[in-house]
Amino acid sequence: MPPLTERQAVQQIIANDPLFHVEDRVVRGETLPVFVNAPDSLRSLLRLSADRYAASELMLYREERMTYGAFAERVWRFAHHLEVEYQIAPGDRVAIAMPNNPEYLIAVMAIASLGAVVVYLNAWWTTPELEYGFQDSGARLAIVDDERATRIVPFCQTLAITLIKTDALRQFDKAIPMTSSSSGRMPPSHDIQPDDDYAIMYTSGSTGHPKGVVLTHRSTLTALWSWLMIGPLLEATGQQRAPALDAVGQPLPLTNLVTVPFFHISGINACFLLNLCVGGKVIILPKWNADEAVALIDQEKVTRFWGVPTMSAELSAAADKAGSTLNTLGTIDAGGAKRPPSQVKGLAGQFSQAQPATGFGMTETNGLGIRMAGDEYIAHPGAAGRLTPPVQAMRIVDEDGSPVPSGDVGELQLKSAANMRCYLNQPEATAATLSEGWLKTGDLAYADETGLVFIVGRKKDIVIRGGENIACTEVEAALYQVSSGIKEASVFSIPDDRLGETVGAALYVEETVDIAMLNGDLKTILAKFKLPERYWIYAERLPRGATEKIDKRQIRDSCLAGEVPEADTSSR
Numbered sequence: 001m002p003p004l005t006e007r008q009a010v011q012q013i014i015a016n017d018p019l020f021h022v023e024d025r026v027v028r029g030e031t032l033p034v035f036v037n038a039p040d041s042l043r044s045l046l047r048l049s050a051d052r053y054a055a056s057e058l059m060l061y062r063e064e065r066m067t068y069g070a071f072a073e074r075v076w077r078f079a080h081h082l083e084v085e086y087q088i089a090p091g092d093r094v095a096i097a098m099p100n101n102p103e104y105l106i107a108v109m110a111i112a113s114l115g116a117v118v119v120y121l122n123a124w125w126t127t128p129e130l131e132y133g134f135q136d137s138g139a140r141l142a143i144v145d146d147e148r149a150t151r152i153v154p155f156c157q158t159l160a161i162t163l164i165k166t167d168a169l170r171q172f173d174k175a176i177p178m179t180s181s182s183s184g185r186m187p188p189s190h191d192i193q194p195d196d197d198y199a200i201m202y203t204s205g206s207t208g209h210p211k212g213v214v215l216t217h218r219s220t221l222t223a224l225w226s227w228l229m230i231g232p233l234l235e236a237t238g239q240q241r242a243p244a245l246d247a248v249g250q251p252l253p254l255t256n257l258v259t260v261p262f263f264h265i266s267g268i269n270a271c272f273l274l275n276l277c278v279g280g281k282v283i284i285l286p287k288w289n290a291d292e293a294v295a296l297i298d299q300e301k302v303t304r305f306w307g308v309p310t311m312s313a314e315l316s317a318a319a320d321k322a323g324s325t326l327n328t329l330g331t332i333d334a335g336g337a338k339r340p341p342s343q344v345k346g347l348a349g350q351f352s353q354a355q356p357a358t359g360f361g362m363t364e365t366n367g368l369g370i371r372m373a374g375d376e377y378i379a380h381p382g383a384a385g386r387l388t389p390p391v392q393a394m395r396i397v398d399e400d401g402s403p404v405p406s407g408d409v410g411e412l413q414l415k416s417a418a419n420m421r422c423y424l425n426q427p428e429a430t431a432a433t434l435s436e437g438w439l440k441t442g443d444l445a446y447a448d449e450t451g452l453v454f455i456v457g458r459k460k461d462i463v464i465r466g467g468e469n470i471a472c473t474e475v476e477a478a479l480y481q482v483s484s485g486i487k488e489a490s491v492f493s494i495p496d497d498r499l500g501e502t503v504g505a506a507l508y509v510e511e512t513v514d515i516a517m518l519n520g521d522l523k524t525i526l527a528k529f530k531l532p533e534r535y536w537i538y539a540e541r542l543p544r545g546a547t548e549k550i551d552k553r554q555i556r557d558s559c560l561a562g563e564v565p566e567a568d569t570s571s572r
């Protein structure tokens with residue numbers, strides 16, 4: 001019997017597997033298809049996983065191992081503590097600011113289980129950036145490590161922020177007595193509706209400060225269930241490769257090596273929460289190190305690797321150096337930037353059992369969007385992939401909002417229950433991005449006659465550096481702030497073999513600007529990843545277009561072509 005087409009497979013799975021049953025529901029005023037048998041909240045998801053996989057190992061962090069049962073127990077204890085000691089109630093916002101560790105995940109699930117809202121703050125932000133995050137979100141309680149605490153202290157009193165440090169959180173198992181309400185068998189019982197807010201996650205858009213993306217329980221679970229369905233879909237269409245087997249001939253369980261920060265949508269959703277759906281395991285690598293990654297993959301029998309393309313390249317080199325074939329890997333996934341085509345083919349040749357994969361998604365879509373893996377990705381390494389079924393809709397439209405023919409370029413728009421509810425405190429930005437359920441991605445794309453999507457550029461003025469979104473206007477504003485000698489600034493992306501893109505800046509100055517001093521001043525208000533790597537100096541006003549707006553495209557082209565003097569950054 002020949003394999004089914006994707007459309008046939010989707011219909012069959014929805015019809016025959018209750019787990020993926022889809023019905024139309026009204027969500028935020030729009031009628032949308034939803035998974036009616038998915039959990040109604042992240043608390044329900046944790047309950048299910050704790051009951052089903054209690055004795056299975058959930059995570060490894062350095063030397064610490066934790067089962068699903070132990071994790072749930074710690075979550076319920078911490079939730080009880082937040083409720084009793086800090087009076088955290090449904091709808092309250094609680095911030096997390098720290099690098100990846102087990103306490104991060106305990107805090108996320110505890111906050112969500114109370115019906116409160118997790119505020120994900122970028123751990124690399126400076127003091128002014130963190131202050132903005134607290135002001136914007138209204139969070140007055142934060143779970144932090146020591147380094148983030150020192151950055152928050154300068155405005156703690158002004159904003160009346162209370163800090164809980166991770167060291168204290170680690171002691172809760174010993175300090176908090178077991179009660180019926182803190183027991184692993186009795187999670188908090190506050191009523192949580194599917195469309196209640198679960199998180200605020202900040203993302204840099206094209207203008208100004210990062211925007212707080214408001215996500216609901218339903219929107220997050222819609223993304224998780226869509227990804228969960230990929231396995232049965234690949235099997236039904238004959239694309240599923242044979243999994244690696246353990247010593248007794250059984251398929252190895254899903255095991256993820258986590259290299260992406262949990263304050264990124266892919267880090268928390270694809271690398272952690274998805275595991276709760278299937279009893280998977282997460283290996284938390286505190287800091288990216290390719291040699292250590294190779295050792296952990298072999299030692300822990302990791303089946304899935306996810307990182308930005310530069311990590312894939314470095315993993316490949318480290319495995320070659322170590323003489324490892326990484327033979328347990330089934331997928332080498334990437335996002336945040338497009339892989340060079342040579343890397344796709346190289347990974348496929350080096351790790352024959354592992355499918356190279358890629359995906360396109362946004363914080364605003366809970367990471368859900370477009371995906372491609374295996375032979376099709378190898379054949380079309382420049383493509384973004386195909387729309388992830390079954391509850392998403394896609395269209396590519398012109399400036400008037402009319403759909404364009406196959407092969408024509410337009411703006412990519414996505415519609416599903418996975419989309420954000422809104423931008424926090426920004427109704428105008430929300431209205432400009434969401435219309436009748438359609439989310440305007442700001443990305444320019446075309447689709448061929450088979451539905452394969454190719455992303456060719458962005459309408460938005462951002463740089464994507466190794467998976468980090470950087471608003472050009474934010475960097476421009478910072479340049480003006482730190483130097484009165486800069487009369488005009490234009491910030492743009494510059495190609496980078498390792499990171500995909502980095503930040504470049506063209507400056508019109510009327511007096512000499514010390515670049516080393518400039519960067520030193522920028523470091524006090526911008527995270528390091530936002531700093532320009534290269535500078536070009538104009539002796540007159542920056543080029544303008546017909547409307548007298550700065551012509552950023554012409555400036556970028558002239559700078560990269562060597563037509564504008566480049567400043568010496570050797571002392572940076």
